[in-house]
Amino acid sequence: MSAVSDIRIPDEIKPVDGRFGSGPSKVRPEGVESLSAVSRTFLGTSHRQKTVKDQVARLRRGLGDFFAMPDGYEVVIANGGTSAFWEVATFGLIRDRAQFAEFGEFGAKFAKAVADAPFLSEPTVHRAPGGQAAYLAAEKGVDAYATVQNETSTGVAVPVRRVAGSDEGALLLTDATSGGGSLDVDLRETDVYYLAPQKALGSDGGLWMALMSPAAIERAFEIKASGRYIPQFLDLVTAIEQSRLEQTYNTPALATVFLAAEQLDWMNAQGGLAWAVKRSAESAAAIYGWADKSSFATPFVTDPALRSAAVATIDFDESIDAAQLATILRANGIVDTEPYRKLGRNQLRIALYPTVEPSDVTALTAAIDYVAERLS
């Protein structure tokens, strides 16, 4: 066995771009160049003036177009990323009782925020172990259902669908942080489709973005009017009202806004969501197809219908130490293939977002084969 540090993957088989992180994820160099071109007129200028508000407007419009937003839905944007949105929703969207489908770390975090809130009833949580999916089921008295479209910690994806038989007016909140932009969605099937820019949208972190139905917007105003204590920073009504003015309550990261707007324009020009879904599916076919054939790698998610086309998780047998493999890949410029820490598996995790070239995913499999041959 050669020393790990000696393994040099030949340039001819390496991906052109070695970024496979599930978030932060690859940012297109073209987007950074566009940002650079406006660096003196946009960066470092007031978010209350037209130059920046125009970019916020471009971002909101781009999201609406990309996701074919139905009439009456609105794009709401604020600071803090998806983690902040969970608190926003806890204060501003759940009237009393929520139900969660929890099948990974991200779904668990939102469920915990709600369970910890002293002003809400104990939520119902349907749980499934890592690699499987949990599902929502109609329950009397539940006014908000919450699930994850793509569980980034495990690589399990589920369709976005309303809960059959749920109470009149109950909301469905879908965490699309990593699924949104890679996986198909019909927004009429959910009330809140929320995401963050550092995953499939190929921008930087720091914002949350929610596409909200009229019923969800109405709920936010209803809860606010009830007099519930809501911290100003987490006030959804403030976020809705500020977004309508093409701004955020407090200062946003201007580069994040610009890169996300740029990415959406790019994806919309390529053919929008249908194009993005097809491209991620192509990358998924490459990685899962390779793993199915491999003698030492297998897809972690055993049910092919649940295998995510946004984030692939690949298990390795005992002949390969995946952590060592990831270290060698990293030394060769192929980065962020490490699995989600808490899952604790002998695994690699690979983002298949539309920003990633499918040909680079194929090249990655060749690079893994090259290293594996020298490790086992």
Ligand SMILES: *Cc1c(COP(=O)(O)O)cnc(C)c1O
């Ligand atoms: C990354 C991620 C989050 C957390 O997003 P932040 O913007 O870092 O708070 C939440 N949910 C899912 C599904 C994610 O992939």
